[in-house]
Amino acid sequence: DGGITQSPKYLFRKEGQNVTLSCEQNLNHDAMYWYRQDPGQGLRLIYYSQIVNDFQKGDIAEGYSVSREKKESFPLTVTSAQKNPTAFYLCASVGGGNIQYFGAGTRLSVL
Amino acid sequence: QKEVEQDPGPLSVPEGAIVSLNCTYSNSAFQYFMWYRQYSRKGPELLMYTYSSGNKEDGRFTAQVDKSSKYISLFIRDSQPSDSATYLCAISTGNTGKLIFGQGTTLQVKP
Numbered sequence: 001d002g003g004i005t006q007s008p009k010y011l012f013r014k015e016g017q018n019v020t021l022s023c024e025q026n027l028n029h030d031a032m033y034w035y036r037q038d039p040g041q042g043l044r045l046i047y048y049s050q051i052v053n054d055f056q057k058g059d060i061a062e063g064y065s066v067s068r069e070k071k072e073s074f075p076l077t078v079t080s081a082q083k084n085p086t087a088f089y090l091c092a093s094v095g096g097g098n099i100q101y102f103g104a105g106t107r108l109s110v111l
Numbered sequence: 112q113k114e115v116e117q118d119p120g121p122l123s124v125p126e127g128a129i130v131s132l133n134c135t136y137s138n139s140a141f142q143y144f145m146w147y148r149q150y151s152r153k154g155p156e157l158l159m160y161t162y163s164s165g166n167k168e169d170g171r172f173t174a175q176v177d178k179s180s181k182y183i184s185l186f187i188r189d190s191q192p193s194d195s196a197t198y199l200c201a202i203s204t205g206n207t208g209k210l211i212f213g214q215g216t217t218l219q220v221k222p
Contacts, residue, residue: 041214
């Protein structure tokens with residue numbers, strides 16, 4: 001069953017804590033993306049990776065970090081420097097024709 | 112000026128109505144045009160994909176691209192309550208995997 005798997009579905013962060021969101025794909029796609037979605041604001045790009053061991057900052061990278069050690073995995077860490085982390089986080093991988101395929105998302109809230 | 116502007120809605124229509132969703136864009140280099148549908152608390156899923164100017168039809172859905180006016184539209188015929196969702200336009204130059212998303216239009220179809 002091919003696709004993008006994000007976990008956990010819900011995540012709670014305490015003040016000063018770093019948390020990591022998981023994104024795994026079995027579509028054999030090279031490129032993967034992380035977005036943040038807030039109500040009424042569409043999708044904003046946090047980080048993206050075109051290939052293993054390489055990634056670039058998106059429009060709102062401050063307070064976030066990523067790694068891309070394996071083709072299948074692109075985890076996102078929300079650091080304590082991100083002062084307003086409450087949002088819906090979406091991971092995507094890119095197939096032919098620049099079509100992006102999304103996971104089900106992780107909803108992050110602050111305790 | 113944002114690269115992509117989407118009518119924000121929200122939009123509420125009776126069942127059976129024809130729905131028109133619209134986006135405008137500013138960069139004539141954009142070549143790939145997509146519409147994603149996002150149900151509440153889910154990841155976006157690709158609904159329509161077009162490469163050139165003109166119309167593309169898939170069942171009750173028609174995507175229209177007018178490159179001369181930099182305007183894209185999604186029409187839904189005979190709308191159903193199951194069409195209630197947020198619709199996101201997305202465009203790309205095709206040179207990278209990056210998509211530029213509109214802010215989304217939330218549609219409610221009332222029985």
